[in-house]
Amino acid sequence: MAASLGLAHDACYAAYPPAAAASSYFPSPPPPPGDLVAEFPPPAAAMAMVDDYYFLFGEEMGGARAPSCGGYCSPPPLVFDNGMSLLSYGGVEGDGRRPMSGPAGTGSGGRRPASRIGFRTRSEVDVLDDGFKWRKYGKKAVKNSPNPRNYYRCSAEGCGVKKRVERDSDDPRYVITTYDGVHNHAAPGAAHLCPPPPPRGTTATATPFSPPYSASSAPLVAAPSWSAAFDAWEAQLHAAAAHSSESSY
DNA sequence: CGGGTTTGACCGGCGC
C-alpha cells in the first residue's frame, strides 16, 4: 500500500508557469490525463524574473538521486525562445531518464514530501516573495558549492511545507528554490496571484500547493501521452512566445 | 515581548 502510494506521488505533475502568469506569458501545459496537477504560485513579480523552471517529480522518493548533480539535474528537454528552459525528470515511468526501481518511500528517513518542485531564478535577492510566510530554520554549507543552502519552513500553523534556497554554484546570479510539500492553506494576501485553476477535464486538479493528493487513485503517466502533451504545449508556447516577444522584449 | 534569524550540534541515510 505504502509503496504504491509513493509511486503514485511520483506521478505528480507540476504545471508551470502558474495560471496567473500563464495567461500573459504562455499557455499552460496540458495535464497528463488522469494525473495530478500541482500549480506553483510564485508571485507575478517573481515570475517576471524566472528564467528557468524545472520540475522535480518527487524524484528522490524512490531513493534514487539524480546522478552527479545533487538532485538538481538540468536536462534540457525544452528550451523556449525567450531563453527559458523547462526541465522535467523522474516520475514518469518510461521516460528513460529516471530509474523507477526501488521501494518508494524507503529513502532517507522514510518520509518523503508529497511533492517537490523547484525552479531556478535569476535574481539579486535570495528569497523570492511567493506570497507565503516563511521561517528560516537552518543554513548549511553544501558540498561542491561555495554558497550555503538555506532552509525555510512555512510559518502557518500545521503547514509543513519547506523550501530550500541556494545560489547556483555554476552561476551565482541564479537562485535555486526548491519547495517540499503542499500548503494546506491559502497564501496570505496572495490569493489574487493564484486564481483557482481552470477546469481541465481532469479528475484531480490540486489547487496551488494544496491537498488533496488522491495519490492512490492517480495512475502513472505513460511516457507517450506525456510527450504528446508536451509537444502540443510546446507548439502553443512557441506561438505565444513569438507573439509576445515584440512587447516583452 | 514576540517573532524571526543565526549557528553549532545532532541525527540518520548512504556510499565505500
Added chain:
DNA sequence: GCGCCGGTCAAACCCG
C-alpha cells in the same frame, strides 16, 4: 563498520 553529508533541532541572539 565507518565516515561523509544533507537535513533538522534548539538555544542564543537580534530586531521591530
